[in-house]
Amino acid sequence: MEWGQKLMEGSLPLVLASTSRYRAALLARLQLACECAAPGVQETHLAGEPPATRAARLAEEKGKAVAARMPARWVLGGDQVCALGSRILDKPETLPNARRQLCALSGQRAVFHTAICLRHAASNRALHAMDHTFVQFRTLSAAEIDRYLAAEDVLDCAGSFKCEGLGISLFEAIETADPTALVGLPLIATRRLLAAAGIAVP
Helix, strand or coil: CCHHHHHHCCCCCEEECCCCHHHHHHHHCCCCCEEECCCCCCCCCCCCCCHHHHHHHHHHHHHHHHHHHCCCCEEEEEEEEEEECCEEECCCCCHHHHHHHHHHHCCCEEEEEEEEEEEECCCCEEEEEEEEEEEEECCCCHHHHHHHHHHCCCCCCCCCCCCCCHHHHHEEEEECCCCCHHHCCCHHHHHHHHHHCCCCCC
């Protein structure tokens, strides 16, 4: 069954609380029948909130928002926060912001906190997981940054790159337990939570 067909089915057990095409494509790798639902949650930052705490809070809020509308379904919410020291790098949304982010990341080590929450409102069950991926960036020249931004659309990507695309050329190294986490959904942890919920993969 193709992913597009899966999204159109109305009685599937799993719902992805996201409109992110990146998370949808990752979840499709597990060959699960699933549909997507917009959580309608503002990705706000609370004063003094650590980056990992923010990722976990937003993943839970997204899952909870959709689960309230679909209480009989398992709902998977996720969120990723890019941190450079104590600074959070959100989705750049504009080219100048993307350029500033990559300039800041040049030669630095950033951490991507990727949280997921699998929730079933009817049974009041919630399962959580968190991945921490460390990325060491090369020292990037202004010309390299400009060439990269001209080649790849990254305005909706935290950190202003796509590691699954040309963005891999910006790195010296990646330290991770799950290479899919950096794209936006840690599939190893996702499979573990699904198994705990009784949803078999494969």
